[in-house]
Amino acid sequence: PGAQDADMTVDFAGPSHPQHGSRPLPDISMLQETVRRLGLRKDRLVVVYDHDGNLLAARAWWVLRWAGFERVVMLDGGFAAWASAGGAVVTEAPPPPASSNVLVHPGGMPELNADSAALLARTGVLLDTRIAPNYRGGDVPAGVPARGHIPGAINVPAPDNLTLDGHFADLVTLRSLYAATGADGSRPVGVYCGAGVSAAHAVAALMML
Numbered sequence: 001p002g003a004q005d006a007d008m009t010v011d012f013a014g015p016s017h018p019q020h021g022s023r024p025l026p027d028i029s030m031l032q033e034t035v036r037r038l039g040l041r042k043d044r045l046v047v048v049y050d051h052d053g054n055l056l057a058a059r060a061w062w063v064l065r066w067a068g069f070e071r072v073v074m075l076d077g078g079f080a081a082w083a084s085a086g087g088a089v090v091t092e093a094p095p096p097p098a099s100s101n102v103l104v105h106p107g108g109m110p111e112l113n114a115d116s117a118a119l120l121a122r123t124g125v126l127l128d129t130r131i132a133p134n135y136r137g138g139d140v141p142a143g144v145p146a147r148g149h150i151p152g153a154i155n156v157p158a159p160d161n162l163t164l165d166g167h168f169a170d171l172v173t174l175r176s177l178y179a180a181t182g183a184d185g186s187r188p189v190g191v192y193c194g195a196g197v198s199a200a201h202a203v204a205a206l207m208m209l
Contacts, residue, residue, distance in 0.1 A: 001090050003049075004038050004097060008056045011038075012063040013196070022195035023059075025106075031067055032104045039097025042069055049075035049082070053166040055158060055201050062200035066111075067104040074204065077167040109203075112190050121152030124188035125181060128153040129198040150192070154181045158198035161205045174205050185209075 006012070011034045013023035026034070040046055046069060048057040054074045064072045075082065083089055112120065120126045128135050128149045135155040137148030149155070160177060163169055169177070175184075183189045189206060193199040 001088050002094050005093065006034075006038060006048075006060065008050075008059050008197070012060045016195075023197065025066070025111075025196070026063065028067070028104060028106055031063070032102070035064070035067070035069075035102055035104060036099050039100050040064070040069065041100045041102055042071070044071070046072045047075055048072065049078045051079045053159070053162045054078055054168075054204075055198060058201035058204050059197045062109060062196075062203060066106060066109040068106075068108045069104075070108075077165065080166055112192065117150055117190055117192060118152075120188060120190040121150055124190065125183045126150060126153045127178075127181060127183065127189065127191045127199075127202060128155050129158040129191060129193045129202045130155070131157050131159075134194065153192070156181055156202065158193070158201040161201060168205065168208070171209060175209055178206065178209065 009023065012026060012031070014020065014026045014030075015024075016022045017024065046064060048054075048060045048064075050057040054061075054076075057074050057078065061072050061074050077084075117126055130149075132155060134147050135149045135153075135157075137146070140147055156177065161168055161174065168174070178184070183206065191199040191202045191206070
């Protein structure tokens, strides 16, 4: 009750483009319109959730952090956890929130480009959070983007961050998962995926550690 509906692909991503990739970061002026429409303010906690283990909500979480919102969290387990815990569930949309006059500023989260990702694969730890078949590569039909990975990148599929019921795994499990890749705090770590969605989920797990 009271949750505002947002579309990750529209509100927290720009249009896919041959030069800019799949679901690039949104135009900052458009993002400012979005957060004002949703009534978000930097002095109030923002909670994001989805129905898919926060694999989509993580993108909204990351973009808001990037845009200068420091108080943003994900609801562990998402909507399913809310419902199974006996939380009230409604079907009608809430009234529109009072719009805010918040200003957004990019740069609150670090970014990689192709060159810095390639360098990090050689000098630190670069994680690829896509599912294993996309990482391993192989033949694809005509017109389908090539599979494979950046040389030196290590595969840790984002769903591995979750338990079977969609909650984040406990910190001991997550620490073991990432330490096995060399992401143990001793070297810089970067993350990528196919469209900046599952990578945001891994960033959240790493920040928890």
